[in-house]
Amino acid sequence: MAVQPEGTPCWADAMFSDVEGAKSFYGDVLGWTFGESSSEFGNYTQAYKDGKAVAAVVPPMPGQEGQSAWCLYFASPDAAATAQRIRDNGGTVLMDPMQVSDFGTMTLAREPSGAVFGVWQAGVHEGFEATSVPGAYAWAEVFTREPEKTDAFLPAVFPFRAKQMEGDEYDFRTFDVGEETVLGRMKMTDDFPPEVPSYVNVYFAVDDCDAAVARATELGAVLRFGPMSSPFGRFAAVTDPQGASFSVIDLETTEGDMPKLTDVS
Structure with a gap:
């Protein structure tokens, strides 16, 4: 790439x-x-x-x-x-x-x-050599308690165009580079323990979300959320045995309609 x-x-x-x-x-x-x-x-x-x-x-x-x-x-x-x-x-x-x-x-x-x-x-290392295939990076979201700060900061630093998800269920925003959506931003709810700071959640693609979660927990990981099906894929959030949190997503198993996004750039 x-x-x-x-x-x-x-x-x-x-x-x-x-x-x-x-x-x-x-x-x-x-x-x-x-x-x-x-x-x-x-x-x-x-x-x-x-x-x-x-x-x-x-x-x-x-x-x-x-x-x-x-x-x-x-x-x-x-x-x-x-x-x-x-x-x-x-x-x-x-x-x-x-x-x-x-x-x-x-x-x-x-x-x-x-x-x-x-x-x-x-330089000679250009970054990911594969994305959005099983075992590779697929997506990321900034989870934040102060979305207004994050929403102002990101487009000021990078050439992002922002879109806000319609509806009241989640406060969710995406950021595009050109025509490609490259990042999400989710407001952290009270479901998150107060000691959990804002963080970037990295998703890795897998063939089978449920099987990946079963294997991870068998090896000592902690399941934090899911597995849940969505219009983007079936995903789950886990914390590995050394405390690093990440998500796995099966991009092929989708459910529901894509949310409507409004340009707010």
Whole structure:
């Protein structure tokens, strides 16, 4: 896959104290295989599905030990300029743009409501080599308690066009790059424990949502939501044995009509 347009999710990785445990879990649940790790790059280890790079796992750097979490990266042609827009619009740059050999340049940031995300300026590593196929990245949503902050921030940093879902059941918004819908935003309800901060929820595609959930929970994951069928697919949210939350979605098993979205850009 070529370098993605600015603002498009282009990569995902997560830190795990037990990298071998993570490799075993995701290998079983998502069918991933793993490349060689390099001590030169902090033992960063790429995950592959059918020979195509789909994500990465890495041990925490000294002083960064804590609960594991998936980090989604958005494509940028100029990470330094994106970092400045993040600062200018109420976000926090957690790690200044850093060139990673000839692979590319990365930045980590937090949007104003608290969700952490990454920015990736591609070099030889362009990002996902496959998406929306079983075992690969499929979708992401920012879950936030303060949607008004997130809704103002995201289009100010990336070239997004926003659409709001009609109806009162959920406060849900999507963001488009060009003609492609690339990200969702969901307001967190009181169903979420108060200690859960705003976060980016990453979805990985699977052949069979129920089977993936059964396998994940058998291996020590906790089911948080679902499985539930929707117009977008049958999905469920889980937390892996090391505390990293993610969702699985069977994109082929759909139910119901697509929601109506109104342009609010």
